[in-house]
Amino acid sequence: MAPDFRRWIIEAYGEIYGRPHLDKKEQALIVILSLVTQGAHTQLATHIKRGMNAGLTKEQVEECIIQCLPYNGFPRVQQALTILKEIIEE
Amino acid sequence: MAPDFRRWIIEAYGEIYGRPHLDKKEQALIVILSLVTQGAHTQLATHIKRGMNAGLTKEQVEECIIQCLPYNGFPRVQQALTILKEIIEE
Amino acid sequence: MAPDFRRWIIEAYGEIYGRPHLDKKEQALIVILSLVTQGAHTQLATHIKRGMNAGLTKEQVEECIIQCLPYNGFPRVQQALTILKEIIEE
């Protein structure tokens, strides 16, 4: 279903992630921050794992999420930290 | 008005920005990404300027905003790039 | 519980859906687009089914969701397509 959609994801990922300005870890952090801020928790686990595979440490992900606290408020940050905790405990 | 609110901003800034894990430029980028994603354009200009004073280049800010495109959609990214453009042209 | 709330839903549905300007399929698509964009996934399945009962095809729903991609971003569109897929496979 939706083969165009799948193609776009691949193209967008290829194009965006292939840009030379940021390394894989920085790119992953940016996506994580966008997902945390918009409350897109369903996709968050996937992107945290991707970032950690690219070399992000648990502390770096946690620190970035916490840094959003004064701007995003407790609910979105708390839920993101819960998801991070589940990933680490897996 | 609202002296408690002003005190909390100062305390929150002091506490959050005083954490040792991220440098000033990384902290500024995180705030910028949160503001872009939630569409908080009124505060965005202030924080882009703060980040650039801390050493962020125009290209780094631009790159981070563009990196959000597939996740945030055009409207928020386009408005953020417009604000960045106005700051650079000032 | 909340009988006023139930009455309002019935009245609002009756009034809004009784308007002559749009047919049942167009009305369903508008609701689907609103729910996809605000990430109201809990209500989305109900309204997709309603729309398909009113004559919308799977392709029309899918096409409308995909059309939002550049404006809503991947997370909300991806989650909506997942919900659509579950309905079709039922």
Next chain:
Amino acid sequence: MAPDFRRWIIEAYGEIYGRPHLDKKEQALIVILSLVTQGAHTQLATHIKRGMNAGLTKEQVEECIIQCLPYNGFPRVQQALTILKEIIEE
């Protein structure tokens, strides 16, 4: 333009504000909190003035907005306090 829309506003206001459970000041505070939280700043000034005409003090409005801070984050609260300040200084 949109006479139905105007009628609905009047009916909704009549029905919702005519409910006996909350007094006018409590009703105004609820609307203010909804508008602050969703960042609907265009309508906020109108509803703050309405609430103050119904008897809310500047301190009560301010206190309610500040109470949202840990949940809504700085950007929305800061913008709401700016709007409140402009109303008081008028």
Next chain:
Amino acid sequence: MAPDFRRWIIEAYGEIYGRPHLDKKEQALIVILSLVTQGAHTQLATHIKRGMNAGLTKEQVEECIIQCLPYNGFPRVQQALTILKEIIEE
């Protein structure tokens, strides 16, 4: 994990909830309204229970949620009423 985050929650709760201007029930209602409006359903149950422990009645919580309807729209209000219903039936 994230001991700073836990400390901030305790400090924020202590500071915000210790303010003399609003009583415990009013404070709980404000948090509930923020969570309903931003769709933070994961935290909503906890805060509804806290409010009811502080003396809020089921009717007061329900009334506040319903009062948001014209401003928040059906999806968020409907989901909040479902959560309230589950708490009452427990």
Next chain:
Amino acid sequence: MAPDFRRWIIEAYGEIYGRPHLDKKEQALIVILSLVTQGAHTQLATHIKRGMNAGLTKEQVEECIIQCLPYNGFPRVQQALTILKEIIEE
């Protein structure tokens, strides 16, 4: 500035708007509904004008915006109708 961003807009527009399933008017309505729902008022005027150039009538745009009312709430719908009114009066 941001030539990649401009290229992506052109490509995305070309690809998405070139799909055969929906006509130009339907495509414009979908974008309008996404922008109204996410409160992206800055881009809304441009897309309403585009839709009217493609053949949408004022009544069709108005009807679609009003149809969102029970799902989006008054603030976003009211602001969208104000923008539509300004375009018609130009």
